[in-house]
Amino acid sequence: MPRVSKKLKLVSDIGEYAAATAILTEDEGEIDQQILEYFEIIAVIQSQRCSVPRIRVPKSDEWYLSVLASYDDTRFKKYLRVTRFDFGRILEMIRCHSVFQEVTKKQIPIEKQLAIALYKFGTNGTASGVGNVAALFGVGDGGTVMMSVRRVIKALLHLKNDWIKWPSQEDRKVIENSMEAELPKCIGYIDGSHINLEESPNTDPESYFDRKQNYSIQLQAVCDNSRKIINIFVGYPGSTHDARVFSNSKIGKHPELFLSEGQWIAGDSAYPVTDKVVTPFRRNSNFGNERQRKGFNKYFASYRVKIECTFGVLKETFCSLKELRVRINDEGGHKLACEWISACCILYNIILESLDKPSEGDDYFEDEDEINPPHHHVYRNAKREEIFYFVINKFGL
Incomplete structure (x- = not known):
């Protein structure tokens, strides 16, 4: 049953009272006067705004x-995802950025803005809701939380070239020498990861719908042996295949700018095998024998798992990347989501x-058949065959 407001009930009661009075009054002139007075009272009531005291x-x-x-x-890190020492380091790195010097609107202290951003980066689900974060940090929920996050993201992106950088030619030579007895001339490990979105984008949602039935954005990354991220490419919607993302990235278009003669990076079989990208053998391959291919793939995977571990630790540390609560209504929303992902990297x-060192287990691997249907063509490649013979000779396969 619909709930009747106090104002409507009062008007109704006055109307009933006026009708009863008219029945009991014999003088028609008096009746007209009373009805006129009642109409005036009702008009005054209707014109009044029934407001609830603002609390x-x-x-x-x-x-x-x-x-x-x-x-x-330990507890500090649980909430803000970084140690107290690292919090101080990050604060000093971003403190002088111009975004915190704007005088058009009063800002809360920079360290508090950083704490709010780190908390948002590190949580997902209802705990990361703006209202909950505002209550926890004692700030208004009318925009303070997200403005703080945006400022911190902007300041962190200013640090990107200092913290996510491809090794120089000299550094690559050092890596090459260190890998001589393991995977000769391998410089790093590449893969893609889907950053799931909490809700469907309003703009072109179908393009974000990935093969795992989630709405997501693609993050392509390359890491080195220490699991440090040395290259990222963010922004393609989730339905885009890893191979297409790679072919449109700078490292995919111009590998010669990243890798010297003979150098290569390791990827899974979602990527096309080339002299610069070596992948494991697919199940429909007939190169060598089955025992040799399995031995090579297992050995190869023990190194390639480093990028899977990197994604795993990245998402466990910054849990917002498990289900990103950024509404994509337009290009601005997509841009914020991509910048959020980059800032976390x-x-x-x-x-x-x-960070805690992960164990390199098989749990990180995706289903290869799901990514790479067995009807794909089989390609031969001199670089992969060179690495293949290195491995089977090393283990006498």
Whole structure:
């Protein structure tokens, strides 16, 4: 049954009272006067706005100033995803950025903005909702939270070239020498990862719908032996195949700018095999014998798993990347999502030394048949065959 407001009920009661009075009154002139008075009363009531007293939502800095400040490093890291020492390092890196010097609108302290951003990066689900974060940090929920996050992202992106950079020719030579007895001339490991979105984008949602039935954005990354990210390419919607993402990235278009003669990177079989990208053998390959191919693929995977581990640790550290709560209504929303992902990759490299080292297990691998249907063509490649013979000779396969 519909709920009747107090104002409507009052008007109804006055109308009933006026009708009853008219019945009991014999003088028609008096009746007209009473009805006129009742209409005036109703008009006054209708013109009044029934407002509820505004209640200020209490804001408290208690958790941020007292509770968080009293936590040991383990608890501090649980909430902000970085150690107290790393928090100080990051703060010093971004403190002088112009985004925090704007005087058009008063800002909360920079360290508090950083704490809010780190908390948002590190949480997903309802815990990362703007209202919850605002209550936790004692700030308004009318825009303070997301403005803080945007400022921190902008400042972090300014650090990208310092923290996500391809090794120089000299550094690649050092890597090459260190890999001589393992995977000769291998410089790094490449793969793609889907960053799931919490909700369907309003703009072209079909293009974001990936093979795992999620809406997502593609992150392509290359890491080195220490699992440091040395290259990222973010932005293609989730339905795009890894091979197409790669072919449109700078490293895919111009590998000669990244790799010297004979150098290569390792990828899974979603990528086309070339002299610059070596992949494992597919199940329909007839090169060598089955035992040799399996031996090669297993050995190859023990190194390629480093990029899978990198993605795993990245998402466990910054859990917002498991299901990103960024609404994509237009190009601006897509841009914010991509910048958010990039900022988390930059932070990952900054705090890499403080992160727990993962175990390199098979849990990180995706289903190869799902990614690479067995009807794909089989290609031969001199670089892969060179590595293949190196491996089978090393283990006497």
